[in-house]
Amino acid sequence: MQRVFSGIQPTGTPQLGNYLGAIRNWVALQQRYDCVFCLVDLHAITVSRTPAQLRGDTLTQAACLLASGIDPEKHILYNQSAVSAHTRLAWIFNCVTRLGWLNRMTQFKEKAGKDRENHSAGLYIYPSLMAADIHAFKATLVPVGDDQRQHLELANDIGEKFNHDYGVDFFPHIEGLIPAEAARVMSLRDGTKKMSKSDISAQSRIELTDSADEIRLKIRRAKTDSDAIPATIAELAERPEALNLLSIHAAIVGEKLENVVAHFSGQGFGHVKSALSDALIEKIVPIGDEARRLMNDEAYLVTVLRQGAEKARSIAEPIVDEAEKIVGFIR
Template sequence: MSNNLIFSGIQPTGNLHLGNYLGAIRNWVKLQHDFDCIFCVVDLHAITIPQDPAVLRSSIREVAAGMIAAGVDPKKNILFNQSRVPAHAELAWVLNCIARIGWLNRMTQFKDKAGKNRDNATVGLYVYPNLMAADILAYKATHVPVGDDQKQHLELARDIAQAFNSQFGVDFFPLPEPQIFKTAARVMSLRDGTKKMSKSDASDQSRINLTDGPDEIAQKLKRAKTDPLPLPETEAELEDRPEAANLIGIYAALSDRSAAEVVAEFAGKGFAEFKPRLAELAVSVLGPIGLEMQRLTKDPGYVDQVLREGGEKANAIAAPIVDQVHDIVGFLR
């Protein structure tokens, strides 16, 4: 492995959609050309809330298939599901004994996910950020791609690494740096431009699933919510037009252009002209991914083999690092 190592994880929630692709997976495909990359389907994180075991197994395979279909090369990178590598859970316990309750109390995501029924949330959900730190530090990863909702967790991982080094007087864990994409796409619902695109939305019309066929993609974009005005002359005019901003943002992301460039091309034109162009672009980019994903999900043996081999490679890196942690902490082995 090189000195620059990327670690990134994705929840096995199933039903991958356009937001997952533009917000994370597409960027991972680009990263694999410049970094050694470890990509993890974080099934240990998934069980912080109740899961149907059969659905969880299916979702792990589906997410892995989606990543491969989108261009993540399992021969060039390490792709595995988290529970295959004991180092994640082992290191998480050590880090539980380094992190402070006050640090975890500041984590806004726990407050959001636990909601009003905080006392009924699992301990796993509360210490989730410590496991995330273990995911990264088990490989001594130097860079972690993060969105806005994960920046706080990466800062905590850095604090924990620094605290470990300080407590034991070692220079062992690197402080992982955020890998932030200048053009990271924040994809909103097709039915409400003020809400993130989500698989939990009751309406399937609110999102484009990676398994959608060309006709479904085109129909969903045709029905996507808009406002009655023509497309604006400048990007600044999109600020008070969330649906227009969302569709232009999707077009920009799919075409690898800036929103300003897309606004300039379609300035003053109506959505009746813009939407078919957007649908054509989306089908050309997402269509092949959906077809390959469907093929892979019909061949679970191949996906399982990729995850198994990836797990063996990941374990070969993480196990010696955790052994060193045991020595530093003072465990007798």
């Protein structure tokens, strides 16, 4: 069975974009593949984090994943820092990766902005650690969105250069798993920006731990326009907030967007917001209820992560041991 690797940063409470864009897909992948799910806390400290924030967010992320349907008995769920294979292989990859490759990474440029010189070296070499995350398990499949395609291409370049430099056929080629209809969830306050855990306004996002009342309030306050719903998707091209709410509705109920647009055609956004709130509450509130229950049992969450790390080490350590021998390290 092919192995899937996927990681998610424990930074804040997971929001609807994380669920529709990644977590829901992870749950489905468990039926077909051998899955390794990682809370990438090493990546999380590439930007400033307090120890309490990092620990709390890691446990919250774990609780939300479990509540969403990740099965730690049949698959692996763990935190990255608990498995030293990640950092061991990342250093080797740092020495394989060319500066020119890293300079082309658009995500660093976007995150660093004009203040590039004051950002951490960790943020700059983030992609080589990401490559190590995947190759440490010899995973051949990685779920990716548009913002991670470039990093996946780099991971393949790094693995191929390692193989070439050392005359081996050790690291396999990685394929991206792209959902047929990937949900792109935008901010409830600005339909031109992605929904984000880091947005200052909590009103811009639906979090997986939101109550029914919070969901209704956020959707009621979501930015829209005064025009009725048109008959076709093409007519929504210049109406990003309208398109966003209809797209979220289509994704959460598992319906094609064109069908949702046709269903609401001619109606105002009061009808859309009411139906969307009901659909979100039906899907999200049970996840939040279970996540809160799990967050009250920290010992259980820690045990799940430790057991997952033990299983992860049993796979990754022998692979990285062999990579180090190939390099010439004396073991």
